[in-house]
Amino acid sequence: MLGLSLLAGCASAPRLASPEAMGIPPRVQLEGIPFHAQRDYQCGPASLAMLLNADGVEATVDELIPQVFLPHREGSVQPEMLATLRRHGRVPFVLEGRFEALLEELAAGHPVLVMQNLSLPAWPLWHYAVAIGYDLDAEAMIVHSGTQAARREDFRRFDATWARSERWAVVALPPGELPASLGVEPALQAIADFEQARGTLAALPAWEAVTRRWPQHAMGWFALGNARHGGGDPNGAAEAFRRATEADPSLAVAWLNLGLTLVALEAPAQARDALERASALPGPWQVHAEDALERL
Amino acid sequence: MMKTISRVLSPLLIACLVLGSLPVAAAPAPASGLISTQEALAQDRVSADRERIQEVLSRQDVQDQLVAQGVDPAEVEARVAALSDAEVRQMADQLEQLPAGASVVGVLFAVFVILLVTDILGLTNAFPFTR
Numbered sequence: 001m002l003g004l005s006l007l008a009g010c011a012s013a014p015r016l017a018s019p020e021a022m023g024i025p026p027r028v029q030l031e032g033i034p035f036h037a038q039r040d041y042q043c044g045p046a047s048l049a050m051l052l053n054a055d056g057v058e059a060t061v062d063e064l065i066p067q068v069f070l071p072h073r074e075g076s077v078q079p080e081m082l083a084t085l086r087r088h089g090r091v092p093f094v095l096e097g098r099f100e101a102l103l104e105e106l107a108a109g110h111p112v113l114v115m116q117n118l119s120l121p122a123w124p125l126w127h128y129a130v131a132i133g134y135d136l137d138a139e140a141m142i143v144h145s146g147t148q149a150a151r152r153e154d155f156r157r158f159d160a161t162w163a164r165s166e167r168w169a170v171v172a173l174p175p176g177e178l179p180a181s182l183g184v185e186p187a188l189q190a191i192a193d194f195e196q197a198r199g200t201l202a203a204l205p206a207w208e209a210v211t212r213r214w215p216q217h218a219m220g221w222f223a224l225g226n227a228r229h230g231g232g233d234p235n236g237a238a239e240a241f242r243r244a245t246e247a248d249p250s251l252a253v254a255w256l257n258l259g260l261t262l263v264a265l266e267a268p269a270q271a272r273d274a275l276e277r278a279s280a281l282p283g284p285w286q287v288h289a290e291d292a293l294e295r296l
Numbered sequence: 297m298m299k300t301i302s303r304v305l306s307p308l309l310i311a312c313l314v315l316g317s318l319p320v321a322a323a324p325a326p327a328s329g330l331i332s333t334q335e336a337l338a339q340d341r342v343s344a345d346r347e348r349i350q351e352v353l354s355r356q357d358v359q360d361q362l363v364a365q366g367v368d369p370a371e372v373e374a375r376v377a378a379l380s381d382a383e384v385r386q387m388a389d390q391l392e393q394l395p396a397g398a399s400v401v402g403v404l405f406a407v408f409v410i411l412l413v414t415d416i417l418g419l420t421n422a423f424p425f426t427r
Contacts, residue, residue, distance in 0.1 A: 041398035043397055043398065044397050044398075047397075066367075066368055066371050067371065067374075067375060068375075069367075070362070070365045070366065070367065070396060071365065071366030071367065072364075072365045072366045073365055073396040073398070074396070074398050075395075075396025075397050075398030076396060076397050076398075077387070077391065077394040077395070077396050077397075078394065078395070078397075079379055079380075079383035079384075079386055079387050079394070080375060080379070080387075081397075082379075082380075082383065083375060083376075083378035083379045083380075083383065084375075084378065086378045087374065087378045115395070115397055116421070117395070118420055118421040118422050119411055119420050119422045120410070120411065120414060120419075120420060123407050123411070124395060125398075125420075125422055126395040126396055126397045126398055127397055127398070128397040146424070148424070153421070154418065156418050157418040157419070157420075157421055160418065160419050160420070161420060161421050165395065188337065189337060192333050192334050192337055193380035193381075193382075193383075195333065195334070196334055196380060196381070197377060197378045197379075197380070219333075219336070219337070222333065222336060223333040226330060226332060226333045227333075229330055253331050253336045256331060257330045257331055260329055260330050261330065284339070285331065288329075288331070292329075
């Protein structure tokens with residue numbers, strides 16, 4: 001009994017700032033998130049179908065099962081949940097594991113895929129669900145979960161079960177939309193991973209969105225330059241690489257790609273300028289810049 | 297069996313990689329020798345090369361593991377292709393340990409009682425009938 005009361009002492013409702021301080025409404029319930037009841041062990045495919053359908057992607061649970069379910073594990077693992085979202089043209093962003101981040105995304109209109117351990121760590125009962133809203137006054141999360149649509153789970157119980165997955169939470173957005181709560185570095189990585197799976201053209205709108213949201217961040221411009229280049233727009237690429245070097249003159253790789261693009265655009269004088277800047281910066285790209293200068 | 301396959305495949309895969317012709321592992325490398333965003337984010341050039349070789353081997357390894365987990369062989373290539381490099385490494389190294397969301401209760405009676413109590417305390421959510 002002592003053990004149990006100690007356990008109980010560990011779990012308390014998450015302490016949150018006031019809605020005004022967080023800049024979110026006190027109550028949110030997203031409309032138009034279809035519910036798919038899970039069959040057998042298939043909360044993974046069912047949750048993915050809800051996320052995708054909510055965003056207008058036609059994908060049925062039956063279609064998703066062979067894409068994400070592991071028959072012998074009788075479940076679905078997190079990396080493959082993300083991969084499946086990419087296959088359906090959505091960029092999966094893993095959120096920071098903070099309760100506030102979850103609320104901010106819901107307030108921004110994004111349903112959130114969460115992983116919970118409904119049981120105790122010793123006998124895990126891993127489960128995927130889709131958070132579709134919250135009620136700060138009632139301290140309740142609203143989740144499409146298992147066989148129940150719009151189930152209300154009190155914050156304390158939700159957070160206790162969610163914390164056991166290290167608060168794993170994902171929003172899936174079309175390229176060009178960005179999560180409300182995520183910082184620039186993890187957003188860049190998420191889009192780069194999407195680009196690797198789906199190609200440059202598919203990722204182009206996402207990079208454009210990054211440079212609009214974080215115009216001071218050099219890597220965003222650099223990535224946009226590569227995507228434009230891959231899309232057959234070398235002039236646009238050179239412009240983006242130039243913006244990257246303005247945002248961070250010590251970003252050697254941006255000078256390098258700017259130089260290489262200008263070489264192809266037959267602007268040798270400007271190309272030499274850029275490549276010399278790249279070769280003057282110590283680091284892994286120096287050799288590439290020196291090679292390119294020799295070829296000029 | 298798997299070991300033999302990978303012993304035969306590994307040199308082949310490395311050869312493919314050197315030729316730069318393996319679509320699964322190739323980061324979307326822009327033409328004319330530009331450095332890709334993925335490479336730049338990975339930063340350290342030397343280790344990035346080493347990781348790419350490891351990457352190809354891991355992707356093959358993950359495909360084998362998925363087949364062993366009962367996934368339709370016709371599906372595995374597309375499934376693995378959609379994973380990021382970091383996710384491939386995670387799957388290759390620790391697929392067995394990764395939590396698989398499934399949600400089904402198959403526990404002993406003693407555990408059942410404990411979970412019943414923790415459910416009522418609001419620490420777990422194993423049995424929907426407790427609310």
